[in-house]
Amino acid sequence: MIGKSVLTRHQELVYRHLTGSEKALSAYDLLDALRGEGLRAPVQVYRALGKLIDHGLIHRIESLNAFVACTHEGHQGAAGFAICDACGEVEEFPLPDHLAPIDHWAAGRAFRVEHTTVELRGRCQTCR
Amino acid sequence: MIGKSVLTRHQELVYRHLTGSEKALSAYDLLDALRGEGLRAPVQVYRALGKLIDHGLIHRIESLNAFVACTHEGHQGAAGFAICDACGEVEEFPLPDHLAPIDHWAAGRAFRVEHTTVELRGRCQTCR
DNA sequence: CGATGCATGTTATACCATTACGAACCCGAG
DNA sequence: CTCGGGTTCGTAATGGTATAACATGCATCG
Known part of the structure; x- marks a missing residue:
């Protein structure tokens, strides 16, 4: 069993949007930005964010309640x-x-x- | 002008409740616990929490959205x-x-x- | 007294996150 | 092929966290 390597459509959209931002974006920032692409409800954004975090592609910033793309693709650890x-x-x-x-x-x-x-x-x- | 050294009633209530807890408490935990003492709305709790943080008596735990009493009364710094x-x-x-x-x-x-x-x-x- | 500052009270709202449930879809086992 | 199981998707509703806006009370100080 190979770990899932490709992203779903929503995950891809959320990830791309985060990689294009210097700042951390909240789930609702992402939702507003991606409504035109078919995202309609917070839960859809949170599901994508959860998977992206599981994959290590993004991080949650606790003190902002917001999210950023990981910029150390290669590294292990925190x-x-x-x-x-x-x-x-x-x-x-x-x-x-x-x-x-x-x-x-x-x-x-x-x-x-x-x-x-x-x-x-x-x-x-x-x-x- | 002497810096304010005593706590207001609400601040005192919130601080005492936090010092009595091993766990971090959310603003709403505190509100529920202190309704009987006259606290009625979230904003009253947040105001007290804000002042207590300013005074260095409590800390906010970002990853829990909750608060704890400071247990290092003497120390400076983070x-x-x-x-x-x-x-x-x-x-x-x-x-x-x-x-x-x-x-x-x-x-x-x-x-x-x-x-x-x-x-x-x-x-x-x-x-x- | 009048002005200032601070604590307070109340209502409303904004912002963050999850639960619950059902339909659609893919894919492998039988 | 068809039946399951697992994952994704959509939608609605709800729960939890935090602040805005505005009015009032009260002490202090000039």
Whole structure:
């Protein structure tokens, strides 16, 4: 059994729209943008987003309740995000390089980490 | 002019309720719990939560859309959270010890960090 | 007193996310 | 071929999170 490699129509539409945006987009942003392409209800967007997250093609930004395309197609492991509060740009960076101290803390507490969220809010180079 | 040091009635109610909970509580959890004390509308809870966050007495957990009392009253700087998906317990830990690598990344990008969110989801020692 | 500032109260609305249910479709087993 | 199972799709309804807008009460300060 091969894992599903192609995207459905809705997934493709949502993914393409996210890859074309520097900013994180909410599910309802995506819905509004894609109504002309046949998406009509929030649940359709959330279903596509869920699958794309499962495939590792996009990430959810918890502090914005919004979504961005993954920009590290090759990498394994978790990602962190730097979010500019002025222009909205989101930049992804790989976490494994940075996580060792936190992993160590968790190991000391016998806490088994399943998912790590790291989000930096502030000003990007051009907006500071 | 002395900075306001005492809490208003609503702020006190919300803060006390949070300090009595191991888990993060949503604004609506708090509203339901405090209706008997005179809180009637979401906006009243959100106002109290906002002030408590300003005062550094509580933290928002982005990945839960919920709130916890700060358990490091003395410390300065940012906090991270380990959240057990089984029992809901939230444990706070001080971040400054762990952030150096990420700060270094941000400095290299000329990104000025104003707030850092670190949330670990997983299983705590007793639930794993 | 009058002005200011802050906390409050109330209503309404906007925004985010999921549940439930049924129809359509693809594809492999019998 | 036809029957199932699994996945996608469509639609409606609902539940959960957060803020806007506006009016009122009350303390303080000049």
